[in-house]
Amino acid sequence: MDVHAELGEFLRSRRARLRPEDAGLPAYGGRRRVPGLRREELAQLAGVSAGYYTxxxxxxxxxxxxxVLDAVARVLRLDEAERVHLYTLARPKARARRRVVRPERVRPGVRLMIDSFGDVPALVMGCFLDVLAWNPMAHALLAGHLDFGAPDRPADRPNIARMLFLDPHLRELYGDWPRKARSTVADLRLIAGRHPDAPGLTGLVGELTVRSPEFAKLWAAHTVGDCGAEPRAYHHPVVGTMALLTEFMTLPNDEGQRVAxxxxxxxxxxxxxxxxxxxxTVAGGAPAT
Structure with missing residues (x-):
């Protein structure tokens, strides 16, 4: 992904959502050529020249x-996740030499940890939302129709974003699917800002953009944010509706990996x-869904 293009698209999308009067500028009426704030208006409010902002x-x-970045963030009314994303895009790290990309692995201790949760569903997500491991309960909750051993095979690993947009089971599972979809794409946007050159992420975004018009529309909005921890309703085909709270834990020794x-x-x-x-699940493996 082109970081420079991403930065421009992100800033333009944030400008477009602000009306001049929202930023304390007079509204003179008439049709404006661009939605939201013009570059010149944002530069004026941020205290920089129009040329510099451009x-x-x-x-x-x-x-x-x-x-300067703080002033731009203030004018655009960015929240904390958006502010971090702005800094990430505005100051891209020097590109390292291309490394051989190896499949992500789950450390044995992490696998033992999620297995020890027993009746509590838990899984490990990789840097780009691949399911690297899940305990039997997480498998039964989210994807009992898939092979339990799929995360152990890099070529077959389920991916949360891919399943959410392309697997009818997950579309029916989430009580508020549109909200979950927005949250997942916003999280993926943050990840893309941190890893602009990752071929696995580029391939995932390209696939979903082509195969899912809903994903393409959400991706184009440039919304960013962490996965929310608010309760979600799950319409499970076997045990009915449940309201579950999801907590995410970042693994400090495994870059980008999280436990849900x-x-x-x-x-x-x-x-x-x-x-x-x-x-x-104990009686007969993951219930058929």
Whole structure:
């Protein structure tokens, strides 16, 4: 991915969502040639010259100061995730020599950890949302229709984003699929900013853009954000509807890998449904879905 192009598209998309009056500028009426703030207006509000801001938006100011980036972020009303994304794109790291790309691996201790969760679904996601490992409960919750051993085979690994947009099972599983889809694409945008040259990510985005018009539209919006930890409704085909809270833990010794853990409120009907799913999983493997 071209980091300079990504920076320009991101800044233009943020400018487009702001009306002049939102930024304290007078609205004179009439039709504007561009939606949202013009470059000149943003530069004025940020206290920089129009020419400098134009060069920044074109990726020609790799040494932009913290003060300038903070001023641009303030005018554009960026949240924390968007601010981090702006800094990542504006200051791309020097490209290292191309390395041989090896499949991601899960450390034995991490695999033992998610297995020890027992009746609590847990999985390990790789840098680009591949499922690197899951315990039987996470498999039963999300993808009982897939082979449990698929994450152990790099060529067959399920990918959360790919399944979400291309697998009808996950579309039906999430009670608010559009919200989950927006959250996943926003997370993938953050990842793309950190790893612009990763062929695996470029291939994934290209595939989803071609095969899913919904993904293509969300990707073009340049929304960024971390995966939310708010409760989500799951319409499981075997045990019914559950409200589960997902927590994500970044593994400090494994760049980009995260553990996702799914829990229900103690004493809730959702916890009872999760226990039923555990009983069925222990009795005969992942329930057929």
């Amino acid at each position: 060069r920044l938006e074109q990726g020609q100011s790799p040494n932009a100061s913290d003060a 853990v799914f829990n229900a409120e103690p004493g809730s009907p959702s916890q009872a449904a999760l226990r039923l799913l555990a009983d069925l």
